[in-house]
Amino acid sequence: MRRSILLATTVVTLLAVGPARADDVADAITEAQRAYQGGRIQAAQTALQEALQLLAQRAAANLAAALPDALPGWTAEEASSSATGAAGFFGGANASRRYTNAQDQSVEIQVMSDNPMIAQLGAVMSNPMLAGAMGRLVRIGDQRAIQGTDGNVQMLVDNRILVQVQGDAPAEARLAYARAINVAKLAGR
Missing domain, CATH: 3.30.200.100 (MucB/RseB, C-terminal domain)
Structure with missing residues (x-):
């Protein structure tokens, strides 16, 4: 559980520092939060990993630009x-x-x-x-x-x-x- 909270904190921090939010990233974080609050830890982890991957894709696109x-x-x-x-x-x-x-x-x-x-x-x-x-x-x-x-x-x-x-x-x-x-x-x- 502590790992999930740390991962969620990391994603929120990345969003605050990164460029304007994309709906897909915000949606994945919202999904993770709902899953976590519902006690579905694995689903929360998967949604947070999706958010991190989407942020990484944005970072890669920024490098290319x-x-x-x-x-x-x-x-x-x-x-x-x-x-x-x-x-x-x-x-x-x-x-x-x-x-x-x-x-x-x-x-x-x-x-x-x-x-x-x-x-x-x-x-x-x-x-x-x-x-x-x-x-x-x-x-x-x-x-x-x-x-x-x-x-x-x-x-x-x-x-x-x-x-x-x-x-x-x-x-x-x-x-x-x-x-x-x-x-x-x-x-x-």
Whole structure:
């Protein structure tokens, strides 16, 4: 029962912090509350898990919305996003978008948020000495990023969002795409 109350508190907190509420999220929370008050603990847990998954899907869509449009001379595929829930090593929200130029060179931006892998990588990336050992430090707005010897760019935003820009396009193009990302939107500012 204590776990259910904690989960309900977490969902309500997420709603208060997140963007405008969607009816499906509010409906799932209401359903969970009714089930809990009726003594149907399993149904309450399921409804709360549904609300969390719906919030994760919204977070993934917000990540995708922060990905840039195609730069001049490039075309962009539709951004894709997914939410894998809170369980597992790769849980959280993900988004990606691929860009191609006339020479058939490509850049792909991948964004992941709120999963245990990022927390572990964050300790390395937030330390300039360790990060410098991974490649050349570059600035993306007010963010520190690492451009590896292969030209790929990695950046940690808000200590919870990992951005990776990779591909076979020249390193300058990958860096230009990294700089075109709406970092403020990624962080939810």
